[in-house]
Each structure stands twice: as structure tokens, then as C-alpha cells.
Amino acid sequence: xxxxIKAVNAYAPKIKLGKRVEMGDLVAFIARGTGLNExxxxxxxxxxxxxxxxxxxxxxxxxxEGLGTYTPTIDLAGExxxxxxxxxxxxxxxxxxxKFRGEIIHHENLGKTSDELVALWNAExxxxxxx
Numbered sequence: 001x002x003x004x005i006k007a008v009n010a011y012a013p014k015i016k017l018g019k020r021v022e023m024g025d026l027v028a029f030i031a032r033g034t035g036l037n038e039x040x041x042x043x044x045x046x047x048x049x050x051x052x053x054x055x056x057x058x059x060x061x062x063x064x065e066g067l068g069t070y071t072p073t074i075d076l077a078g079e080x081x082x083x084x085x086x087x088x089x090x091x092x093x094x095x096x097x098x099k100f101r102g103e104i105i106h107h108e109n110l111g112k113t114s115d116e117l118v119a120l121w122n123a124e125x126x127x128x129x130x131x
Contacts, residue, residue: 001131007121008114016103056082066090 021029027045031038052070055062061071068086075081094100104110109117122129 002121002125002128004114004118004130007118007125007130011106011109011112011117011120013107013110014105016105018102052082 023042023045027038027041030036030041030045034041048064052062052064056070056072059072061069063069064087066087066089068084068090071083071085073081073083109120112120118130
């Protein structure tokens with residue numbers, strides 16, 4: 001018997017991720033849009049990284065307007081980490097109707113409930129129904 005999670009995950013809409021944008025691509029994109037040279041853009045981005053690290057090492061969250069907030073975290077074992085909460089402008093920008101140009105896998109299942117996704121699983125997998 002299949003688990004509910006397995007069935008929902010099999011049919012839930014997902015974004016098909018494209019090639020990851022690397023630092024060189026990002027630097028070139030920003031340089032074209034600003035008129036700055038690529039080495040200057042790269043230096044600023046590396047300084048930004050170092051500044052976020054510096055302040056989070058002091059226990060201070062860092063808010064980058066339009067990007068989000070970086071916050072130092074710690075787990076039970078004492079290992080430090082960093083959390084990122086995206087700025088609402090990013091989320092709102094992603095949700096502008098008609099703007100998304102990527103591919104959505106199982107687009108036809110947008111808006112369906114988990115019960116409906118389980119029903120799809122059960123119809124297509126009668127030998128392994130959700131318990």
C-alpha cells in the first residue's frame with residue numbers, strides 16, 4: 001500500500017528547474033544592466049557576502065531590501081547556520097499573472113486538493129492504493 005505522501009508528491013505541481021545561474025552569469029547580467037564593469041560587480045557581490053557573514057557572526061540579522069533577511073541560526077548540537085527569509089517583493093514578483101516563463105510539471109493539477117491527487121494515484125495504481 002502506498003503512502004499518502006508518496007501519492008501526493010507523485011502528482012503535485014512542481015517547477016522544472018533549469019540550469020543554475022552561476023556567479024559569472026549573474027555578474028554579466030548585472031554589469032549589462034548597470035553599466036558597471038564585471039570585475040566591479042563581482043567585487044561588490046563578494047563584499048556583500050562578507051558583510052552578511054560579519055554581521056551574522058555578531059548575532060545580527062541582515063535585511064537586504066528587495067532580497068530578504070539573513071538570520072544566524074543554531075541547532076541542538078551547537079552548529080551554526082544561516083536562515084534566509086525572502087523579501088515579499090520577490091514572492092509578489094513571482095506571482096504576477098502571466099510573468100512566469102518556466103515549466104510547471106503537472107500543471108493540470110494546480111488547484112486540486114490532496115484528496116483529489118490521492119484519487120488520481122488510486123485510479124492509476126490499483127495494485128498499490130493509498131491506505
